[in-house]
Amino acid sequence: MKLKLGLCAMLLSGLAYAYDVVIPANQLPANAQSFINTYFKGVTIGLVKKDLDSYDVTLADGTEIDFIITGEWKDVDGKYKAIPTGFLPANVVQKASSTQAGAQIIQVEKEVHGYKFKFNNGMKVYTDANGNILGQKFD
Structure with a gap:
């Protein structure tokens, strides 16, 4: 019985640490604060969860x-509005954008060997780290 209670307690305490905790913005790593x-x-920081x-x-x-x-960025999502792209290599942005004339980048995600861009026309464009187009699909 004690063993079962001990195992339950360990499981519940492990789950408690897996949840997001709201923290003050000044507790973000310095490079994340600098990025923002x-x-x-x-633009002010509304909420930070760790x-x-x-x-x-x-x-x-x-x-x-x-x-x-x-503190390194992984994903930037403008929630259907254009995002700045100055943090990305210019040639990568130029090549990805050239596939979607007139569309704006609303989300970018850092992938293992490149980037995934989402445009406001519903297209997703996948590139390698050099900006070479790997594929695209309508989302």
Whole structure:
């Protein structure tokens, strides 16, 4: 009986650490704070949630940015509005954008060997780290 109670207690305590915890914005890693201040100048941080391996930041304008635990960006989602792209290599943005004339980038996600772009016309474009187009699909 004691063994079962001990195992249940360990399981429940492990689950408690897996949930997001709301933290103050000043507890973000310095490079994450710098990223926000540089590329989203003038937009305040609305909410910061931390879990075991990442930070989820929601800005006052609705933009969501995911950072890995070291503070490097992983995903920037404008929630259907254009996002700045100055944090990406210019040639990668240019090549991805050239496939979707007139469309704006509303989300970018860092993949293992490249990037996944989502445009406001519903297209997703996958590139390698050099900007070579790997594929695209309508979402």
